[in-house]
Amino acid sequence: MLWKIRTELADRPGALAELAARCGADDINILSLEVFTAESGAIDELVISTGVGWTAEDLTALVAEAGCSNTTVRPCQADVLSDAPTRYLRAVLRLIDDPVSVDEELETLQGFEEYTPAEWARADVLVEIAGRLAERYQGSVTEGPRPGSGVPxxxxxxxxxxxxxxxxxxxxxxxxxxxxxxxxxxxxxxxxxxxxxxxxxxxxxxxxxxxxxxxxxxxxxxxxxxxxxxxxxxxxxxxxxxxxxxxxxxxxxxxxxxxxxxxxxxxxxxxxxxxxxxxxxxxxxxxxxxxxxxxxxxxxxxxxxxxxxxxxxxxxxxxxxxxxxxxxxxxxxxxxxxxxxxTFAGDGAVPALSDRAGAADPDGAHRGGRP
Structure with missing residues (x-):
């Protein structure tokens, strides 16, 4: 079975060799290795092959024994064995046909919730490419209702x-x-x-x-x-x-x-x-x-x-x-x-609202943060 492991190695000479030896002792084969630089230090991402019966918890414990920390483990498919430049270039090819699929492409390419600076830079470029392609292919936008045409x-x-x-x-x-x-x-x-x-x-x-x-x-x-x-x-x-x-x-x-x-x-x-x-x-x-x-x-x-x-x-x-x-x-x-x-005036209660927007509010700005 294939697994992708992202971990922080101990900051000492020979730490990677120690991890490799620990994997070898359990017949675990390291198929690829990529090293990222982050504020906290070096982050290593490995693709490994294990026998039947290994779990993410088992692998987390194994790399911890080799002095690693902040470890994330997830199963993966063989396509992750392609080198990173090839995978990103293939993503660009797919974006040419479907620029709005950029979020799915990034989810597939990155795989982990935490991003390194290098991954952030790659993602930023992909989003920019998708944006330019979308603007090039964008057709006419349906005109929406204007203020005064109805009550929201x-x-x-x-x-x-x-x-x-x-x-x-x-x-x-x-x-x-x-x-x-x-x-x-x-x-x-x-x-x-x-x-x-x-x-x-x-x-x-x-x-x-x-x-x-x-x-x-x-x-x-x-x-x-x-x-x-x-x-x-x-x-x-x-x-x-x-x-x-x-x-x-x-x-x-x-x-x-x-x-x-x-x-x-x-x-x-x-x-x-x-x-x-x-x-x-x-x-x-x-x-x-x-x-x-x-x-x-x-x-x-x-x-x-x-x-x-x-x-x-x-x-x-x-x-x-x-x-x-x-x-x-x-x-x-x-x-x-x-x-x-x-601390603003009032008791902090949220007043009941009708389902109609009602009169204009001078504080009525619009934009916020995220989800």
Whole structure:
């Protein structure tokens, strides 16, 4: 059976030879080896062949005996034995025919949730190639409804909204997409749109005019932080921004998150995204802002105790979309930089909302972080 192992070798001469000897003692054949450089040191990725009966837990214990740490093991197929340049070139060939499949290509190529700087650079180039191809092949974009053509209605999204979500994404500007996903995200695949419309364990709210989706807010569990935190993000079509729709969507998705048992919601926001920061401030709820590398981690309390979970722990890397790997340096929070806490007026309750967007809100900016 073939396995791919990613591990950090002990920082001493002969560490790789020790790992090879340990594998050889158990009749494990090392078929390929790739070395990455990361902030923590060298990271080795091996493809090995084992006999029947080996498990991921067994292999993790084996490499630990050789002095390795931070090990991830997963089964793999024979195609991983091709050298990295060949695999990436084949991915480019497939993108020429289907540029919107970039997220699936990256998932296949990378394989691990944690990305090294080299993998981040490769993924960044692939996303740029896909974006340029998509722009070249892009046909006419269906024109959406304009402000004044109808009153937006807010409701929970379902997978049936995926096609309309893709259409809205096509109508959004480069700036809006970048602030929503933290990267340009040139195309949204139907698969990703279905995931965003009905996130596992979370909820999405769409704003619609007729059959068209013009805005969307998504909340998904942030398992790395805790089981009671939801990560939220908002995107509103450019023509409908500054109409109060972003505020309506954010309030509604926070309300739904509370119904699902969340005690706080978290937004990852670019520091220059004043619109989203004003929208969060307009909630008039107790909020904590922590500098997290190049982003702001904004935590909104849904209970009296919820901010205490975030105060005494370092900020954590946030999960980006599958199409975009996360490369985060050590955060300012983890190095001791104090957070900025804002306590707004009001009791922190999320008021009941109607299903119609209603009057314009001067704080109604649009764009947020991610899931």
């Amino acid at each position: 209605e807010l409701r929970r999204a379902t997978v049936e909204d995926a096609s309309a979500v893709v259409d809205m994404h096509e109508r959004c500007s480069y700036e809006s997409r970048t602030r929503r996903y933290h990267v340009p995200m040139p195309k949204l695949t139907a698969r990703t749109a279905r995931h965003l419309s009905a996130p596992a364990g979370g909820v999405s709210i769409v704003a619609t005019v007729g059959d068209a989706v013009i805005g969307m807010a998504t909340a998904a569990p942030w398992e790395e932080l805790s089981g009671t935190a939801m990560e939220v993000a908002v995107l509103v079509e450019d023509g409908w921004q500054r109409q109060g729709l972003g505020s309506q969507l954010l309030r509604r998705v926070i309300q739904e998150s509370r119904y699902l048992g969340a005690d706080r919601v978290v937004c990852m926001v670019q520091p220059e995204n004043d619109g989203m920061l004003r929208t969060v401030e307009g909630l008039r709820m107790r909020t904590r802002v922590v500098q997290d590398s190049g982003h702001l981690m904004v935590t909104v309390a849904l209970s009296d105790q919820s901010l205490s979970h975030a105060v005494d722990r370092p900020s954590v890397p946030y999960r980006q979309t599958r199409a975009i790997p996360a490369l985060r340096s050590q955060s300012a929070r983890s190095t001791g930089q104090p957070s900025r806490e804002h």
